[in-house]
Amino acid sequence: MRATVTAHKDYTISKIDDRVYGAFLEHLGRAIYTGIYEPGHATADKNGMRGDVAQLVRELKVPMVRYPGGNFVSAYNWEDGVGPREQRPTRLDLAWHTSDSNAVGVHEFADWCELVDTEMMLAINLGSRGLDDARNFLEYVNGPTGSYWGDLRKKNGRADPFNVKLWCLGNEMDGPWQVGHKTAHEYGRLANEVAKTMRAFDKKLELIVCGSSNADMPTYPDWEREVLEHTYDNVDHISLHMYFANRDNERALAEGGTPEVLAKNTANYLALNEKLDRYIATVASTINFVKSKKRSKHDVYISFDEWNVWYHSNKQDRKILDGNDGWPHAPRLLEDIYNFEDVLQVGLILNTFIRRSDVVKLACIAQLVNVIAPIMTDPKGQAWRQTIYYPYYFASVFGRGTALQLDVNSPGYDAVHGDNIGYVDVSGVHNEEDGTISFFAVNRHATEAIDVDLSLQGFGAATVIDHQVMTHANLRAVNTATEQTNVAPAKGTGAKVDGKTLSVKLAPYSYQMIRVKV
Numbered sequence: 001m002r003a004t005v006t007a008h009k010d011y012t013i014s015k016i017d018d019r020v021y022g023a024f025l026e027h028l029g030r031a032i033y034t035g036i037y038e039p040g041h042a043t044a045d046k047n048g049m050r051g052d053v054a055q056l057v058r059e060l061k062v063p064m065v066r067y068p069g070g071n072f073v074s075a076y077n078w079e080d081g082v083g084p085r086e087q088r089p090t091r092l093d094l095a096w097h098t099s100d101s102n103a104v105g106v107h108e109f110a111d112w113c114e115l116v117d118t119e120m121m122l123a124i125n126l127g128s129r130g131l132d133d134a135r136n137f138l139e140y141v142n143g144p145t146g147s148y149w150g151d152l153r154k155k156n157g158r159a160d161p162f163n164v165k166l167w168c169l170g171n172e173m174d175g176p177w178q179v180g181h182k183t184a185h186e187y188g189r190l191a192n193e194v195a196k197t198m199r200a201f202d203k204k205l206e207l208i209v210c211g212s213s214n215a216d217m218p219t220y221p222d223w224e225r226e227v228l229e230h231t232y233d234n235v236d237h238i239s240l241h242m243y244f245a246n247r248d249n250e251r252a253l254a255e256g257g258t259p260e261v262l263a264k265n266t267a268n269y270l271a272l273n274e275k276l277d278r279y280i281a282t283v284a285s286t287i288n289f290v291k292s293k294k295r296s297k298h299d300v301y302i303s304f305d306e307w308n309v310w311y312h313s314n315k316q317d318r319k320i321l322d323g324n325d326g327w328p329h330a331p332r333l334l335e336d337i338y339n340f341e342d343v344l345q346v347g348l349i350l351n352t353f354i355r356r357s358d359v360v361k362l363a364c365i366a367q368l369v370n371v372i373a374p375i376m377t378d379p380k381g382q383a384w385r386q387t388i389y390y391p392y393y394f395a396s397v398f399g400r401g402t403a404l405q406l407d408v409n410s411p412g413y414d415a416v417h418g419d420n421i422g423y424v425d426v427s428g429v430h431n432e433e434d435g436t437i438s439f440f441a442v443n444r445h446a447t448e449a450i451d452v453d454l455s456l457q458g459f460g461a462a463t464v465i466d467h468q469v470m471t472h473a474n475l476r477a478v479n480t481a482t483e484q485t486n487v488a489p490a491k492g493t494g495a496k497v498d499g500k501t502l503s504v505k506l507a508p509y510s511y512q513m514i515r516v517k518v
Contacts, residue, residue, distance in 0.1 A: 001450045003410035003424040007437065009458030013403040014358035016429065018063045021396035022121065024306060024364040025109075026070035028096050028371050029333030032104050034379040035369035036112055041380060048103075049112050052383040056375050057116040057368065060389075061396050064166060066121040066305050066364045067109050071095035073171050074127025074179040078137045081105020082156050092327050094179055097320055099327040106141060110162050120162065121305075121364070126170030126190060127180025134194045138167070138201055166206050166362070168239065168305065169194055172213040174223050184223045188230030195234035208303045208362070211238040215279040221286050228290040228300065237303035237362055240283060243372075244272050244345055245311035263446050266341060266475065270444045271415035273348040273425070277356065280304075284359040303362035304353065309345055309388065310372045312336040334371045338387045340487050340509075341475040347391040347425075347442045347511040350399070354427040354440070357403045365392060378481055387479055387487040390470060391440075394489075394513045398438040401431035410450070424450055424506065436465070439514045443506035454502040459518040462502065467492030471510040489513075 025031050036057075039048035068076060072095050080089055080102045088102040106122070113120050122141065124134045139149040142161045150161070172178050173187040182190070187210065195207050209231050212220040224238060246269035252261050280302060287300050313336045319325050320333055353360050369375045374389035410422035426441040437459065443450050456462050469492040477487050495504040495514050504514055 001411055001423070001445070001448045003408070003422075003450050003452045005409070005424075005426055005452060005454040006407040007404050007428050007454060007456055007459075009430065011405040012430070013355060013405050015402050016354065016357045016400060017361040018400055020353050020357065020360060020363045021062065021392075021399070022064040022066065022305070022362060022364040023060075023062045023368040024066040024070070024366040025068075025368050026371065027068050027072045027076075027093065027100050027104075028070060028367070029098075029335065030330050030370040030377070031367050031373070033101075033330035035371070035377060037104050037108070038379065045115070047108065047111055049115060050377065050383065053369055053375060053377060054112070054116050056383060056385065056389075057118070060374075060393055062116065062118045062368070064119040064121045064362075064364075065113060065368065066123060066168065069095070069123055069171055070306075071171060071178060073123045073125050076125050077129075078106065078125070078133075078140075082107060082140070082152075096333060097323050097327065098331060098333070099329045101329060106162070107156060107158060110158075119166070120164045121166040121168065122164050123168035123171055124194070126173065126187070126194065127178055130190065131194050131197055135197050135201070138198055142202065165204070166208065167198065168208045168210075169235070170210050172241065173210045174217055174219055175213045184219060184226035185230075188227040191227065192231040192234055195231055199234060206237065207235045208237040208239050208305065209235040211240045211283060211302075213241050215242065215275065221282050224283050224286045225290060228287065229293070232290050232294055232300060233296055233298050235300060237301050238283065238287065239303045239305050240279065241306035242276055242279060242304070243306075243308060243310040244269075244349065245309065246341065247311055250311065266446070267413060267444065268416045269341070270344055270348060270442075271417045271421045272345070273352045274415075274418040274421060276349065276352050280352070280356045280360060287359075301361040302359050304360050305362060305364040306366040307349060307363060308366045308372050309338060309342045310334065310336060312338070313372075335376075336372045337478050339476045339478050340387055340470075340472040343387050343391055343470055343487065343511050344442050344444070344509060346388045347440060350391060350395040351425055351427040351440055351442065354395070354399060354403050354429060376481075382481050384479060384481055384484040387477075390489050391511055394468065395440060398513065398515060399429045399440065401429045401433075401438075404428035404430055404437070413444075424452060426452075435518055437462075437516050437518060439502075441504075441506055441512045441514070443508060443510045445508050447508050449508055450506045452504050452506055454504070456497070456500050456502060456516070456518070462497045462500070462516045462518045464495045464497060464502070464514065465517045466513070466515040467495040467504070468513045469507065469510060470512070471507045475509065
């Protein structure tokens with residue numbers, strides 16, 4: 001089986017905003033407590049932050065981290081997380097039916113961001129609270145000393161403003177599950193007034209308004225239209241969320257499904273990024289509609305600030321989420337253990353963001369540590385890379401530059417989410433500064449290798465400088481604390497450039513990165 005791809009230096013999509021490789025940390029489960037923060041751990045620093053986790057995060061070169069939620073933020077009082085720790089209250093979190101000690105707040109999170117060389121993206125509570133609390137939080141974080149909130153920040157140990165640029169105006173306000181759920185009209189009016197007030201403080205802030213929680217919401221995409229009609233000229237991004245699941249295989253495995261059934265379910269699962277692509281395209285069109293309707297010169301982009309695979313832990317989470325376990329502090333929640341199949345899915349998602357880099361400027365993998373995360377920890381024990389760490393790592397580290405408009409001709413298959421889904425899914429990023437092109441490719445075919453001929457036009461002479469391959473005989477293979485490299489990249493062989501053609505063989509069910517110097 002063969003496929004052809006053409007990459008031309010002058011045929012580009014957009015300069016990729018590095019922040020499309022952002023991440024998310026919520027006060028949920030063990031994301032914070034025994035995730036990034038564990039005083040007494042062998043690697044903990046003076047602030048109680050785990051050094052082993054910090055090192056794994058630094059390797060990812062995460063440009064920004066969204067905090068403190070998520071559903072958690074819609075009933076969060078930011079004041080609970082500042083001041084002396086011994087005076088901070090323990091609160092009950094209604095979103096996840098747990099308790100929170102508030103041992104970590106904005107100061108501790110800011111110190112951790114500095115430790116791992118990332119920026120803060122803060123979310124404000126527009127569920128149980130409103131405009132005044134948003135204004136106060138902004139002034140506390142970014143205001144000068146000599147004012148009430150600036151002086152309180154100084155009293156709490158930080159004289160200089162944090163200078164946070166990115167602010168989320170609430171979270172998933174279209175969702176009936178959300179504390180303070182609102183209609184599009186109610187939320188749009190509130191978000192616009194909050195945005196105007198925050199802009200009165202600093203016109204250079206980047207503000208993110210809530211879009212749909214997923215593409216299956218009954219209010220989508222009219223929610224985006226109405227919210228943007230209220231807020232368009234006062235915000236910079238509209239947020240979208242999507243999680244990916246192969247529940248059909250979960251059921252089939254429990255029922256002893258045949259290999260043919262499992263392969264069909266995997267094929268449908270690996271076509272989900274077609275649904276993601278349509279989701280992005282629809283919201284991009286809605287943005288353009290509202291812009292035209294308002295005769296505006298302002299541009300609004302997409303912040304895809306929650307995305308990941310999430311379904312493996314659903315059954316085990318029910319006891320806590322249903323309130324049958326009291327109000328535990330930092331329990332094991334949403335701790336999906338990712339397999340090799342999920343490597344392919346995450347690679348496909350990231351390829352979609354690269355190809356949609358003209359409209360998707362911000363994105364956050366949800367989440368970063370322990371909770372549906374690429375990094376796992378044991379309390380008092382080790383930290384390790386889950387299987388999905390690697391495609392995220394390759395894209396974040398080597399996917400910086402300009403997205404190329406590739407012409408792909410691949411055999412395909414029909415799936416639930418679209419017809420003629422290409423077995424070969426590929427994105428390309430040209431980094432003119434270091435003279436490289438990075439290609440990220442997924443072979444969706446279960447049994448056949450695909451020979452790919454990739455024509456390089458307008459780049460001059462090219463040489464392969466790196467080739468990484470991820471494949472495994474078992475789609476359900478995972479990494480654990482005792483087998484941390486069971487699913488990991490290996491050096492590829494056989495990728496070569498002959499004249500202006502890069503040739504590579506994509507093994508069945510494989511994720512590959514091929515980099516060339518030009």
